[in-house]
Amino acid sequence: MxxxxxxxxxxxxxxxxxxxxxxxxxxxxxxxxxxxxxxxxxxxxxxxxxxxxxxxxxxxxxxxxxxxxxxxxxxxxxxxxxxxxxxxxxxxxxxxxxxxxxxxxxxxxxxxxxxxxxxxxxxxxxxxxxxxxxxxxxxxxxxxxxxxxxxxxxxxxxxxxxxxxxxxxxxxxxxxxxxxxxxxxxxxxxxxxxxxxxxxxxxxxxxxxxxxxxxxxxxxxxDRAAIKRPVDAVLVQQSPHSYEQTIERIRQAVVNSGHSVVREELLGEGIVDPGEGERKQYVVYFGSLQIISDGLAHDPRMGLFLPGKITIVEHAGVVKVLASNPEQYTALFNNIALSDFAAMLHGIYLAIFKEATS
Ligand code: HEC
Ligand code: HEC
Incomplete structure (x- = not known):
């Protein structure tokens, strides 16, 4: 290994x-x-x-x-x-x-x-x-x-x-x-x-x-003392596009943000919740060699956030994109380098979400 x-x-x-x-x-x-x-x-x-x-x-x-x-x-x-x-x-x-x-x-x-x-x-x-x-x-x-x-x-x-x-x-x-x-x-x-x-x-x-x-x-x-601000555990954005279109737009936005899709995974497509219709779930993993090598060179714990992971769900006719916020973990570590890295990744997620759902 x-x-x-x-x-x-x-x-x-x-x-x-x-x-x-x-x-x-x-x-x-x-x-x-x-x-x-x-x-x-x-x-x-x-x-x-x-x-x-x-x-x-x-x-x-x-x-x-x-x-x-x-x-x-x-x-x-x-x-x-x-x-x-x-x-x-x-x-x-x-x-x-x-x-x-x-x-x-x-x-x-x-x-x-x-x-x-x-x-x-x-x-x-x-x-x-x-x-x-x-x-x-x-x-x-x-x-x-x-x-x-x-x-x-x-x-x-x-x-x-x-x-x-x-x-x-x-x-x-x-x-x-x-x-x-x-x-x-x-x-x-x-x-x-x-x-x-x-x-x-x-x-x-x-x-x-x-x-x-x-x-x-x-x-x-x-003034350097870390002031902990509350962070959202999950980043969520509703998409105005169809489930399939949203997946395609996420792929495109990942590439436009300078990263590549490293893996995709279909999760539970076709699961039907009684009374709520079909639930579809798809995961896109992304990263870049640059970000992975920079991150890991700094601290192996950066690997906690790599590769990035975006989930696209359709539930009861509503399509959403979701990711867990890397900043929620760094609060545990009390380490500025890790926090900065997580904040940067947070920014990348938001940029990808914005582009894909606009
Ligand atoms: C993630 C790693 C990590 C964990 C977990 C951790 N520490 Fe530390 N601790 C450090 C490091 C590294 C330092 C040195 C501080 C520095 O580099 O500025 C330190 C410093 C200290 C010091 C000051 C030592 C000195 O020489 O004055 C004490 C006391 C201490 N830790 C106690 C604890 C106790 C008790 C716990 C559990 C409740 C704990 N630490 C958990 C990494 C850790
Ligand atoms: C050769 C490297 C080295 C030099 C030179 C050195 N230190 Fe240290 N210092 C250390 C290390 C390593 C520790 C942690 C020791 C431990 O507790 O395990 C330490 C611990 C300390 C601590 C305790 C800090 C804490 O968190 O517990 C103080 C205070 C300190 N040094 C001040 C100084 C001062 C002042 C000087 C200069 C007069 C100095 N040191 C020179 C390496 C050094």
Whole structure:
């Protein structure tokens, strides 16, 4: 099987249906059968690995990580995610569920939650900016935008074991207090590319300056924070043409939009609903090499939307064209690249619908 398809099915299966597999794994390990472990297996392990060993998501079982962050940081990270990055937001989990997951993550390392003062850190963001360019930008990006690629993406160099997180991210900045950032810098994360700045010889003042600089990203990122707007799950347009004409017009509009029809499928023609007459259903799949290779090069999950699929139905004398809106899925991913791609596909559907039904 093509590696793209394999990766894709892994992601899709894991994200949707493998809760049961994960559960089976956990039940074989009796002492971990807590609510937190089950929820972690269901929602987090696909990216952060079993027992927090890491994967597409950073490892969570690191001692230095758990020593650097408060429970509030973990809870907020789960709630808010990292808009525009791979880490999703989980707004629908209850407070108890979020706490249970946090406790489970905490249990990766024996120690209790570390204590943090609530004092803001006072540093010089300008000096911090200079240090940032000198010591941090090569991994975290010139503007703290994080490592390139979306994690699962082929655009991510495989020799980098862990993608540097985005620091200019609204989700990160809203989750991390000054003291959490400060301790993350001082300790670093052993067994990751992130080194301890104290061990590198930077002074406490240097670290404070860096914290103030990272904090100054907040104003920049406020307007980037993803504002979720509700999207229609299904795109529908009534056609003034006959069923057969509409199919032909869809084919034509697909070609005019720069794509080609890759497959067609007759679904249930001639099914008769009592009292409502005949129902006819036909599916046209479309795509283009360009769109498929661009999409997949960026992230294999783009394959969720490819090829495009348009259904033409005639029911009770009314002809309609329908497609599921790719934008409804990307809301789950919290990833700007995926969202942009889905928005573009949405636009293509609307253009094809408009032309075919005008
Ligand atoms: C060699 C690459 C590299 C360099 C250089 C580097 N980092 Fe990191 N940084 C990482 C990686 C990778 C992680 C994620 C580690 C983990 O938790 O698994 C990270 C984590 C962090 C975190 C925690 C973020 C989060 O979401 O938990 C902060 C804050 C941070 N780095 C700041 C800095 C600063 C400031 C500098 C410069 C002084 C710097 N880093 C230099 C790679 C790097
Ligand atoms: C689709 C993949 C994915 C899923 C699912 C996911 N995460 Fe993440 N998570 C990531 C990535 C990637 C990052 C790093 C953020 C970045 O790149 O800017 C991250 C970051 C984090 C961080 C911050 C780590 C640090 O070093 O500060 C925590 C905590 C976290 N995730 C917890 C969770 C928990 C708990 C769940 C389940 C409720 C979860 N994540 C689900 C991908 C994921």
């Amino acid at each position: 093509n590696p793209v398809l394999i990766l894709l099915s892994v992601v899709v299966l894991s994200l949707s249906a493998c809760a049961q597999v994960e559960r089976a794994e956990i039940t074989s390990d009796r002492d971990e059968e807590t609510a937190g472990a089950r929820l972690y297996a269901q929602y987090c392990s696909v990216c952060h690995g079993n027992h927090g060993r890491g994967g597409v998501g950073v490892p969570l079982a690191l001692e230095d990580f758990l020593e650097s962050v408060s429970n509030q940081y973990i809870e907020r990270t789960i709630r808010l995610g990292r808009p525009g990055r791979v880490m999703p937001a989980f707004p629908r989990l209850t407070d108890q569920e979020v706490q249970a997951i946090t406790e489970y993550v905490r249990s990766f390392h024996w120690a209790d939650e570390p204590l943090f003062s609530s004092e803001p850190v006072e540093g010089d963001p300008e000096l911090g900016g200079k240090l940032f360019i000198a010591f941090c930008a090569r991994c975290h990006g010139a503007n703290g935008e994080g490592g390139e690629g979306t994690g699962v993406s082929f655009s991510r160099p495989t020799f980098i074991p862990i993608l540097a997180p985005a620091l200019n991210n609204a989700g990160y900045l809203a989750s991390a207090s000054d003291q959490v950032i400060k301790r993350s810098l001082a300790l670093g994360r052993e067994r990751t590319p992130m080194r301890s700045l104290s061990a590198m010889g930077l002074s406490e003042q240097n670290i404070d300056d860096l914290v103030s600089y990272i904090r100054s990203f907040q104003t920049l990122s406020a």
